[in-house]
Amino acid sequence: xxxxxxxxxxxxxxxxxxxxxxxxxxxxxxxxxxxxxxxxxxxxxxxxxxxxxxxxxxxxxxxxxxxxxxxxxxxxxxxxxxxxxxxxxxxxxxxxxxxxxxxxxxxxxxxxxxxxxxxxxxxxxxxxxxxxxxxxxxxxxxxxxxxxxxxxxxxxxxxxxxxxxxxxxxxxxxxxxxxxxxxxxxxxxxxxxxxxxxxxxxxxxxxxxxxxxxxxxxxxxxxxxxxxxxxxxxxxxxxxxxxxxxxxxxxxxxxxxxxxxxxxxxxxxxxxxxxxxxxxxxxxxxxxxxxxxxxxxxxxxxxxxxxxxxxxxxxxxxxxxxxxxxxxxxxxxxxxxxxxxxxxxxxxxxxxxxxxxxxxxxxxxxxxxxxxxxxxxxxxxxxxxxxxxxxxxxxxxxxxxxxxxxxxxxxxxxxxxxxxxxxxxxxxxxxxxxxxxxxxxxxxxxxxxxxxxxxxxxxxxxxxxxxxxxxxxxxxxxxxxxxxxxxxxxxxxxxxxxxxxxxxxxxxxxxxxxxxxxxxxxxxxxxxxxxxxxxxxxxxxxxxxxxxxxxxxxxxxxxxxxxxxxxxxxxxxxx
Amino acid sequence: xxxxxxxxxxxxxxxxxxxxxxxxxxxxxxxxxxxxxxxxxxxxxxxxxxxxxxxxxxxxxxxxxxxxxxxxxxxxxxxxxxxxxxxxxxxxxxxxxxxxxxxxxxxxxxxxxxxxxxxxxxxxxxxxxxxxxxxxxxxxxxxxxxxxxxxxxxxxxxxxxxx
Numbered sequence: 142x143x144x145x146x147x148x149x150x151x152x153x154x155x156x157x158x159x160x161x162x163x164x165x166x167x168x169x170x171x172x173x174x175x176x177x178x179x180x181x182x183x184x185x186x187x188x189x190x191x192x193x194x195x196x197x198x199x200x201x202x203x204x205x206x207x208x209x210x211x212x213x214x215x216x217x218x219x220x221x222x223x224x225x226x227x228x229x230x231x232x233x234x235x236x237x238x239x240x241x242x243x244x245x246x247x248x249x250x251x252x253x254x255x256x257x258x259x260x261x262x263x264x265x266x267x268x269x270x271x272x273x274x275x276x277x278x279x280x281x282x283x284x285x286x287x288x289x290x291x292x293x294x295x296x297x298x299x300x301x302x303x304x305x306x307x308x309x310x311x312x313x314x315x316x317x318x319x320x321x322x323x324x325x326x327x328x329x330x331x332x333x334x335x336x337x338x339x340x341x342x343x344x345x346x347x348x349x350x351x352x353x354x355x356x357x358x359x360x361x362x363x364x365x366x367x368x369x370x371x372x373x374x375x376x377x378x379x380x381x382x383x384x385x386x387x388x389x390x391x392x393x394x395x396x397x398x399x400x401x402x403x404x405x406x407x408x409x410x411x412x413x414x415x416x417x418x419x420x421x422x423x424x425x426x427x428x429x430x431x432x433x434x435x436x437x438x439x440x441x442x443x444x445x446x447x448x449x450x451x452x453x454x455x456x457x458x459x460x461x462x463x464x465x466x467x468x469x470x471x472x473x474x475x476x477x478x479x480x481x482x483x484x485x486x487x488x489x490x491x492x493x494x495x496x497x498x499x500x501x502x503x504x505x506x507x508x509x510x511x512x513x514x515x516x517x518x519x520x521x522x523x524x525x526x527x528x529x530x531x532x533x534x535x536x537x538x539x540x541x542x543x544x545x546x547x548x549x550x551x552x553x554x555x556x557x558x559x560x561x562x563x564x565x566x567x568x569x570x571x572x573x574x575x576x577x578x579x580x581x582x583x584x585x586x587x588x589x590x591x592x593x594x595x596x597x598x599x600x601x602x603x604x605x606x607x608x609x610x611x612x613x614x615x616x617x618x619x620x621x622x623x624x625x626x627x628x629x630x631x632x633x634x635x636x637x638x639x640x641x642x643x644x645x646x647x648x649x650x651x652x653x654x655x656x657x658x659x660x661x662x663x664x665x666x667x668x669x670x671x672x673x674x675x676x677x678x679x680x681x682x683x684x685x686x687x688x689x690x691x692x693x694x695x696x697x698x699x700x701x702x703x704x705x706x707x708x709x710x711x712x713x714x715x716x
Numbered sequence: 717x718x719x720x721x722x723x724x725x726x727x728x729x730x731x732x733x734x735x736x737x738x739x740x741x742x743x744x745x746x747x748x749x750x751x752x753x754x755x756x757x758x759x760x761x762x763x764x765x766x767x768x769x770x771x772x773x774x775x776x777x778x779x780x781x782x783x784x785x786x787x788x789x790x791x792x793x794x795x796x797x798x799x800x801x802x803x804x805x806x807x808x809x810x811x812x813x814x815x816x817x818x819x820x821x822x823x824x825x826x827x828x829x830x831x832x833x834x835x836x837x838x839x840x841x842x843x844x845x846x847x848x849x850x851x852x853x854x855x856x857x858x859x860x861x862x863x864x865x866x867x868x869x870x871x872x873x874x875x876x877x878x879x
Contacts, residue, residue: 200870203742205850209874274745274782 149324156316157309164308168301175297179290183222183265184258187283190220191269195281198228198237199271202279207237214239217283224264225284228271236279252280263287326355330362343370394504397517401496401503404520408489411527418534419481425474425541432548433467467548469580473541480534485526492516492523543579568606570645570711571596571638577613578636581621585634590624593635599645603714604690612683612694616649616707619679623653623705640713644692647709656698656705664696687711729769732846737773739844739851740829744782744803746871750864753802753825760785760802763792765817767807774805799824806830806840814838825863836878841865845876854878 143151194213201210210228214237217223226239227249235249250268254277257268265285270277333347343366347359499506499513506513578592585592617636624632629652637648656664663669665684680694687694692711698704744762754760760782764771771791778787790801798804798821806814806828818828818839828840835843836856843854853875855867867875 197870197873200746200868200874203745204739204853204871204874206874273742274780276780 147324148327149320152320152324153313153316156320157313160309160312160316164305164312168305172294172298172301176294179293180260180265183285183287183290184267186220187223187265187267187285188256188258188269190217190223191267191281191283194226194283195269195271198281199273199278202228202230202236202271203273205236210237211239213237220285222285222287222289223283224286225282227282228279229282230279231277247284250280250282254280260287263291323355326351326359330355330359334362337366343367343373390504390508394507397507398503400520401493404489405493408493411484411489411531415481415484418477422474422477422481425470429467429470429474467544469582470541470544470548473537473544476537477534477541480530480537484530485523488519488523492520540579540582543576564607565603565605567601567603568609569601570599570609570647573606573610574613574636574638574647577610577617580614581617585621588621588625588632590621590632590634593633595636596638597640599638599640600713602645602711604711608686608690609709609711612686612709613647613649615679615683616647616694616709620649620651620653620705620707623655624651625653627653627655627702627704629653629702641710643713645711645713647711648706649708650704650706652704655701655703656696657701661696661698665694730773733770733773734777735849735851736770736831736844737777739853740774740803740805741777741780741782741787743829743842743853743871744787744827746868747803747827748783748866748868749802750825753864754783754785757800758785759788761788761790761800763790763798763801763804765792765798765804765806766809766813767805770805770807798826801826803827803829806832806835808832811838823863825865827860827865852876 143154146154194217197213198210200206201208201213214226214228217226217239218241223239224241224245225247228236228238229249229252230236231252233252238249240247250266253268254270255268256270257266259266263286265287267283267285269281269283271279271281330347333345337343337345346363346366351359495512495516496503496506499510507516508514574594574596578594617634620634624634631652633652635648635650637646637650639646639648660669665680667681669681684694687709690711691714692709695708695710697706697708740762744760762774762778764774768791771789775789778789781787792798792801798817804817804821804826806817808831811832814830814832815838821828822839827842828835829842829844830840831844831846831851832838832840833843836854836859839859841856841859844851845854846852853871854877855872855875856878857867857872858879860867
């Protein structure tokens with residue numbers, strides 16, 4: 142019950158209980174002290190009175206003067222509460238008596254040589270010995286009625302009760318005032334809290350201020366409401382944002398579905414392209430093999446013709462040049478096969494599978510699931526990779542196509558070279574050099590060969606493009622091999638195209654194994670070879686062709702391990 | 717009959733002397749002497765002049781100290797020096813001897829007491845007046861104060877005081 146009382150009533154109850162206890166205790170103590178003091182007072186007074194009377198009665202008793210003794214006892218009549226007094230002799234005879242009220246009969250106690258006081262029933266008896274020269278010659282008894290004393294006590298109690306009641310009323314009044322001071326702010330705070338709860342209005346504030354703990358509570362409560370108001374606003378904003386996000390998630394999910402559909406078809410397309418590429422690769426290999434076989438046959442024929450017509454070098458040269466290009470073709474084909482094998486397109490199947498599994502809640506899957514959330518980033522990455530693969534494949538295909546074209550041209554060129562002059566056309570030497578580089582590009586980076594090119598602005602020349610190309614291819618190929626075989630840490634291949642007067646020079650400088658002085662003299666001889674796997678007629682053939690073009694090939698080397706410089710010098714012709 | 721009457725008189729006399737002795741002893745208890753009268757001795761001398769019977773009763777009752785002093789009852793004959801006495805009781809007898817004795821001890825700090833009628837007018841200090849079965853004292857306060865004899869007020873309350 143107390144628990145459910147208001148703080149105000151609890152405080153009042155505490156105050157009232159405490160005040161009652163304190164006041165009651167104080168009054169009880171006071172009344173007790175009062176009663177004791179009154180009794181002590183009676184005893185004290187009677188003690189003195191008794192002593193005086195006893196003293197005065199000594200002579201009366203000694204000289205048996207009853208009248209004198211009676212006169213002494215009669216002086217006790219001035220004390221209204223003394224109702225009886227008597228003197229007994231040493232022989233226990235009643236010598237003198239005094240009785241306030243003759244209707245009341247009292248008994249004179251026996252002689253006693255000792256002082257004695259006692260409260261008995263409604264009376265107080267004081268006993269005093271009557272002494273003469275240290276000898277008790279009689280005893281005096283004084284009996285005091287306690288009626289007056291009781292009345293006094295009752296009166297004191299009544300007054301105390303009235304005072305107690307008045308003090309309680311005053312205390313209660315003061316307590317109520319003080320309690321109100323304490324609890325009113327708390328009650329106001331409670332009302333405000335209720336209002337805030339009911340109306341959900343967090344803009345309300347408590348206006349009362351105080352400097353005590355309640356004041357701190359009010360300030361804190363106001364701050365709390367402010368915080369709640371701010372957070373409530375933020376929550377609303379977040380809710381709106383979340384709703385908007387949910388909407389866009391739905392849209393996103395839809396778009397994702399569409400993207401997925403596109404992805405699926407693209408994946409299917411890529412898979413198809415891969416298969417085509419794969420087939421193309423195989424077809425290409427077959428074609429290359431077939432072409433190679435044809436070339437071989439042709440070469441044999443050319444070889445026959447060369448041998449018979451002294452053009453064996455040409456056939457060998459063709460083989461060598463075509464062989465170089467075929468290497469590139471093989472490499473490109475291998476790369477394409479490798480790309481096809483390592484393509485990341487198969488990862489798409491896993492993604493498609495995951496999306497299909499979560500088709501029904503694709504939006505939530507992508508936005509909430511730990512794996513689903515990674516799909517967009519993964520697809521983006523995959524897209525990049527597949528794009529890169531496609532670019533690489535197309536690049537390889539381009540090179541492959543160029544190589545095949547070159548093979549065709551080489552073969553055509555050689556065919557025409559075997560029976561007739563080559564087609565002369567205006568050529569830009571730097572372009573040819575670039576073509577030759579492309580053909581020889583395979584493996585350069587892998588071998589750590591750094592390529593440095595520098596082309597001057599040279600005029601167009603009127604030459605057999607393919608012959609020139611052959612020579613440049615051969616020289617670059619040799620330089621590449623020299624660098625590959627070299628132990629030098631720096632493998633640099635430098636290509637320059639410069640004009641010197643009426644000549645154009647294509648310079649190929651390498652930091653490869655170099656050429657000894659002894660070998661320099663035999664370099665252009667037919668069959669001379671230093672490289673394992675070489676045929677010994679590349680340079681020989683190139684030299685011949687260079688001569689036919691009206692130019693020449695020169696070579697310089699400072700010795701083994703010191704690289705070499707090959708120069709193709711061609712005349713500047715405008716016809 | 718005369719014998720019986722005589723025996724009755726003896727008994728009465730005896731009782732009377734007992735009472736007288738008691739009164740005298742008690743009177744002494746309510747009296748005080750100057751230091752000069754007490755310093756030369758540790759006793760309190762009560763002298764009885766011309767009444768040996770009373771003296772013997774006094775001896776019987778003088779078993780308690782008075783003023784912390786042993787009470788010594790001295791029966792004296794007339795003409796004997798009474799300066800050492802603190803209280804002199806004059807028995808009924810020769811008035812001339814009584815007067816002469818009173819004259820001799822005038823100025824001495826002692827109590828003179830007697831049941832002689834008019835004793836206080838003879839120069840005595842305390843006269844015992846019999847009233848029924850008790851005695852009453854007639855005290856000449858002036859004479860007492862002249863020799864520095866003091867009495868307690870209670871005694872004076874039960875006495876007739878002459879100033």
